[in-house]
Structure formats: structure tokens, C-alpha cells
Amino acid sequence: MMESGPLTGPVPTDGTAGATHPRSAELSGVPAKPNPAANPSNGEIGGTFWRRFTFRRPLAALILQRLGLSVGLLFAVSLMIFGGIEALPGDFATTYLGQSATPQAVENIRKDLGLDRPWTERYVSWLGGAVQGDFGTSWASKNSVGEQISKRLGNSLFLAFFAALVSVPLAVGLGMLAVQFRNRLPDKIINVVSLAAISLPEFFVGYLLIMFFAVKYGVATFPATVYDSMSFTERLSAIALPVATLVLVVLAHMMRMTRAAILNVMSSAYVETAELKGLGMFRIIARHAAPNAVAPVINVIALNLAYLVVGVVVVEVVFVYPGMGQYMVDAVTVRDMPVVQACGLIFAAFYIFLNMAADILAIIANPRLRHPR
């Protein structure tokens, strides 16, 4: 049921256990990466060491494997963000200057931006810098990209953190409520409302909230600008509306998936047995259903937090909030490639690692996944 949502993540959802082996064979050497110090020169000992390690500590081995896989994936993504763009038609310098630029000017700017070097060389130096947090200088403003990002990333995380803080308990609670009243009125209302909420674009929700709460009733501030001198409570009141928007956007997805995950457990044979032998509802949920529902619910939450990463982009533009998303959108409109690449890489990194977290938490919560057949 989870595969059908529009926001399924990349790694974890498809066959959490079985698919790891062929995949790690593809990214050769990745599973062994976390312990390069253990096998300095000869691979044979490393192989047997890894095998023994897997045998003795299957959980740690699996987690290390996922970690290595994510690092490999991130590396591939960086190659894609940099190299893939290079392969696309269109010359940065020409697009930067416009169609009417003289060849001389184009040549100058290519040199100026360092575009005359081969792309492999530029990629290596870009990646080397990126690992240390140096993303080069912006073409448009000539400022350091890393400096800007370090300021804005904090703001974005602040926003996403509070959105998660509100939406996760609310979604799980409502999902359980829907299960409790399955196919009765509260469930149907929740179902219809959440179906509608899924279809609302983020910016529409945002402007609707602005219209009502900021303009009509004046209880919230509209341009959600935050600056360094603001106190914590001032900040909180400034981000009230963006957080509300994010919560509304994520809530419906998360709730529907939670409902499906819990229903899946509740309709299993052992819950029916517990019901038939006369256990109380609370005892069934607490002792039989909850331990088995934890893993899918955690998975749902992590996947939706990954979705927050994307939702943040639009919400920041709507509310003129000085975060990463706005920075990236502004850079895209003026084709400021270093900024676009840096933001793209960071967003992708968050997305990948949240998906990995979902995967690892699922393995921890469900021991059956630790021994793939």
C-alpha cells in the first residue's frame, strides 16, 4: 500500500530486506567502506572479516551496509547533479549572458567562471570543496555560497523541525482515531477531508491562511522574515503560519498512511485470535497490535519528514522566509549554477538520509528484517 503514494522514497520501500544484496554488489566496495582501516591492502581478509562480522552482529552489519549504501547513493547523486547538467545541451556562459552576447564576451566569462577547464577536473574540485562545506562563490552576487547556506539552512531546519513537532503526534493520533472508528462517521469525515487536503497545492493553503489569519483577523504576521536579533518567541510567532501550512500539507499524507499501516496490522490473524479469545480492546492494541505497528508507522513518519524537505521550498517562497528553498528558487531564476548545485545536493542529502533513517528504524523495530532470506 505504501508503494502507491506519490512520495515514496528512493531506497527503503521496495522489499526492504531482499533487495540489498544485488544492490550492494552493484556499488562495489560500498558495504566494506565503513571499515577500510580493518583491511588495508588485501581484500580476502576483509571479505572474511566482513562475513564474520555479519554473522556475529547482524544488526550492526546491516546498519553499516545501509550507511554505506546511502553514502554511495549520495556520491552518485552529486555526480548526477554536476555531471548530468554538464551533459545537457546549453552553455552556461551563453545562457548567463543572453543570446546576443559577442563570442569574445562569452569567452571571457567562461574563463572568469572557470568553465574552460574540463568538467572532470571541475567536478573533483567542486566535490572536494563541498565535503568541507565550501561550495564556491555565487555567480550572481560573488558571495560565498557556503556562508549563505549555513545561515539559511538553520532557518529552514527551524521551520521543518516545528512542523514535524506538530504534525507527527497529530497525524498518528488522527490515524488511530480513524482506525478506532473504522467505516463509521469520524473515519469517513477524516477520509474525505484528507483526500481533499492531499489535492491542495502548498501555495494555495499558504495564501488561504495568510488571507484569513494575517489580513482579515490580523492575528499572525505575514512576511515571515526572521533575522538574527529576533528573540526565540518572536521567531516562533513569525513562523506560525508557515508551520501551519507545512503541517496541513504533510498531515493528510501521514495520517492516511498511518491509518493504512495500523489497519494492516489490525486485520491480521493474530489480532483476530486475540479478539476471539475475549481480550479487551485496550489490551489487544497495547500488547498485540502496537509492537507490530511501530515499524510501519515509524517508516511513514520518516518518509513524510523527507517530504517536508520539498514542501519547505514552496512554503518559503510563499512566506518570504529566508531559508534554503527561497535561496535555491532565486538562484534558479537567474541561473546561478553554483548555488543551485549546492542547494540541490544538500536537499538531496537530507532526503536520502531521512529515507535511510526510515530504513534503519524499520530494521531495528522489526527483527524479521534482520535476517534476509
Add this chain to the structure above:
Amino acid sequence: MNLRSIPFSAWIGIAGIAIAIFCALFAPVIAPFGERDVVGDVWLPAGGDFLLGTDNLGRDLLSRLIYGARTTIFVAFAATVLSFSLGMILSFTAAVVGGFTDQLFSRFNDLMMAIPTLIFALVVLAVLPQHLWILILVMAVLDSTRVFRIGRAVALDVAVMEFVEAARLRGEGSLWIIFREILPNTLSPLLAEFGLRFAFSILFLSTLSFLGLGIQPPAADWGGMVKDNKDGIIFGISAALIPGAAIATLAICVNLVVDWLMKRTSSLKGGRGDA
């Protein structure tokens, strides 16, 4: 299937989609003013000559809404059709051929899906020139990753059936197996998926246009109209909310129909019907 078995919610969806398509097809006939004509003052309130008021340049909002239906539906539909063709052909090939091809396609698909769609689109659109067909292509390619995943899962189920094996032993080629054996047997779940992707495409296109990277002005398009009129919100002018509501309504209508289709296919397969 008879018409009585269609639930009320699905009828609402079908009606909404029909109205939107009608507007799109006959835009020049039913729109009171031209798409780009400045006909009055800026941000006139609704009522009088202008049923929904005017926008930030004094163009009639209703006319632009009707013309916008054209652009939005056409681009979203084209992108969905393209992404479906692409995703299904690749996924069925992967499922039928198997082996190395399957591994290659699937791992590449995993890689594409490791980047959030919107972020990927932003990165790619920052480089590419702004043309309508490029926009459609980018949307289609990014969306086809989702189609690929579902198509492959569905096709793998069918590819191991006896009749496929029989066709193989009969000596049919891969193309025959894909189009004559697997496609007809996977059409039902994929139809629901098509609706889902279409709704997603509408939202995605609107988001891109809203960010200024989708359809370029002066062409009318619902997401772009929200962007044009967003500055009026602070003054209490609701012009930006009207195209936003149009997007939401259309997406809800599509989802209502999809919901019904999904319930129908899941009950056909004898599913529990709950989840």
C-alpha cells in the same frame, strides 16, 4: 459495469473534470474577453462587467481562468501521457527481459528517485532554455520514475503467469509479450495510477509555474496566475486565491475518480478493501 454502480463522489469528480475540459476546448467561445487583453483597472472587485474581477494588469480574471484551463490541462496531460508511455515501456522491458537490463534500469531508477522531484526539476530547469516542450519533457521524465516502479511491480506479477510462459514457448518476441500479453492484463491498476499521476502533474506544473519556472507569461496558466496576483493578498484582494482554488478543485475531482477506480480494482482482485 453499469452507471448505477458509480458512487456519488465519483460523479462529482467526473462532472468537475468535464467542466474543466469543456472550458479548455471551447475557451475562445465562452470566455467574455481575450486572454491577454487589458480591459479595466487593476484588481477590480468581482461583479459587474467582470464576473471574477480583474488581475494585476487589469485583465479579466474569468477569461484568463478559462484560457488557463487550456494550458494547464494540456501540459499536465501531455506530460502524464509521455511519462506513462516512457515508464511503462521501460518497466515492461525490464520485467520481460530481466537480468542485466532489469538491474540497469532499476538501479538507475533508484538513483533518479533519490533526488526529490521538485529539487531535480529546479536543478534541470536552471540549465535548460525555457520552452514549453522542454518543460513537458522534464516533467514527464521525472514522473516516469514513479510509473516505472509501479509498472515493473505489476508486470513482474503478470510475467510469471502461465499464459506468458506459453507465449514465450510459442516463440513470440518481447514486443508481442509486452503489448499483447502483459499490457491488457495490467491495464486496470495502471489506469488508476494514470489518474493519480495526472493529479500530481497538475499540482507539479502549478508549483513550477508559481515559482516562475513553468509556463512563461503572458500565456495564462493557473499556477502562474497565482504568482501574478500574489502581491494583492496583503491588501486583502483575493485574486490569487481564485486560480489556486481552480487547481485544488480540479485535483480533488481527479482524486475522487481515482479513489473510485482504485476501490473498484482492489475489490476485483478480492482485496480486503480496507487499506
